[in-house]
Amino acid sequence: MSSASEYEKRRLENIKKNEEILLRLGLNAVAPCRELKRSEPSALSIVTKSDAKRHTIGLESYLPKRRSTRNKELKSERLESKEKEISENHEENCTVHMEEDEADALIDLDTWCDMNNIQPGPWVDGHYRGWVNEDVRQSLGIASSASEAWESNGGGKFSYRNPYGHMDTKSIKKDTKTRSSAKEWARKMIYKNPNAYFYRHTCPGEEQKYGEWSEEEVDLFVQVAKTYGSGDKWGLFASHIPHRVGYQCSAAYREIVIPRGLIRDPNFRITRNGKAIYVGRHCH
Numbered sequence: 001m002s003s004a005s006e007y008e009k010r011r012l013e014n015i016k017k018n019e020e021i022l023l024r025l026g027l028n029a030v031a032p033c034r035e036l037k038r039s040e041p042s043a044l045s046i047v048t049k050s051d052a053k054r055h056t057i058g059l060e061s062y063l064p065k066r067r068s069t070r071n072k073e074l075k076s077e078r079l080e081s082k083e084k085e086i087s088e089n090h091e092e093n094c095t096v097h098m099e100e101d102e103a104d105a106l107i108d109l110d111t112w113c114d115m116n117n118i119q120p121g122p123w124v125d126g127h128y129r130g131w132v133n134e135d136v137r138q139s140l141g142i143a144s145s146a147s148e149a150w151e152s153n154g155g156g157k158f159s160y161r162n163p164y165g166h167m168d169t170k171s172i173k174k175d176t177k178t179r180s181s182a183k184e185w186a187r188k189m190i191y192k193n194p195n196a197y198f199y200r201h202t203c204p205g206e207e208q209k210y211g212e213w214s215e216e217e218v219d220l221f222v223q224v225a226k227t228y229g230s231g232d233k234w235g236l237f238a239s240h241i242p243h244r245v246g247y248q249c250s251a252a253y254r255e256i257v258i259p260r261g262l263i264r265d266p267n268f269r270i271t272r273n274g275k276a277i278y279v280g281r282h283c284h
Contacts, residue, residue, distance in 0.1 A: 106269035106277055109261065118261035122226055126267045130228030132194050133239040136203055142194055153192035199235035199246030209243035213252055217241065221252060222262045230257075231265055254278070 113120040132142050143149035183200045190197040190204075202208045213221075224230070224240045230253060234246035241249060257263050258276040268276050 105272060106279070107272065108269060109258070109264045109266075112259075112270045112274075113261045116261075120264055121222065121262040123264045123266070124225060124229050124231060126229075126231030126265050128229050128231065128233040128237050130224075130236060130240075132198070132236055136239050140190070140203070142191060146195075149194060150192055194239070195233050195235035195246075197235060198239045202243060202245055203239075206243060208245060213256060217244070218252075218256060218262070221249065221257060225257070225263050230263060231267060 143152055186196045186200040234250045238244050238246040238249045254276045258268050259274045267278055269279050270276055
């Protein structure tokens with residue numbers, strides 16, 4: 001406590017001495033601090049319209065504003081470089097489009113085989129002329145011909161609007177809800193129209209296989225095509241290919257058999273990228 005009191009005494013003495021010195025010097029009042037004022041923006045710092053133009057997007061914004069001969073030449077060179085770049089990009093884009101158009105050009109199957117050193121397979125005429133696989137037909141009790149199967153199971157005139165062949169329009173209306181499911185409709189046609197059934201179904205009790213085709217399946221496909229033809233009636237065709245249905249055989253025909261030249265069908269052409277395109281029977 002004594003040290004603190006001693007310190008306080010010295011502090012007060014020093015204050016008193018300082019005040020006496022200020023009085024002798026005539027500085028008895030402390031001048032108030034000047035209020036700092038923010039400087040007003042100068043005229044040079046105000047952005048003008050000409051300065052704003054410098055921010056314009058484009059090639060001009062990168063060029064200096066001095067009008068010397070050297071700058072004019074520099075501007076000309078940069079503009080020329082920019083135009084050349086645009087021209088080159090345009091040529092590249094045109095080349096890409098030309099390559100795409102060339103890739104989409106259709107060529108006949110013989111030319112395709114020659115271009116790719118493919119030993120071409122036999123020609124077909126785009127029609128399947130067989131019936132249900134004989135072993136399958138006998139095991140399921142399907143009639144021995146299309147006409148017999150149709151007539152022995154109700155007959156009638158077939159149309160896509162009336163696929164059952166019913167002559168009674170009331171029966172057609174009753175079956176409308178069932179026909180909304182193509183697969184369910186096809187299931188009911190196993191004896192009357194086996195082509196419709198096998199287009200969406202395998203043999204009863206046989207599991208459908210999905211995914212890539214094995215070489216054994218492709219070989220069997222080609223053998224069936226050589227024997228009975230190919231190009232339509234894919235349901236009947238599929239009855240010869242275990243675990244596959246008609247729409248799978250149709251896809252394999254376009255994606256595997258035709259591009260590999262295993263079977264030649266005049267109803268198809270091929271792009272240079274190897275995609276088989278159906279062009280129709282009117283093109284040959």
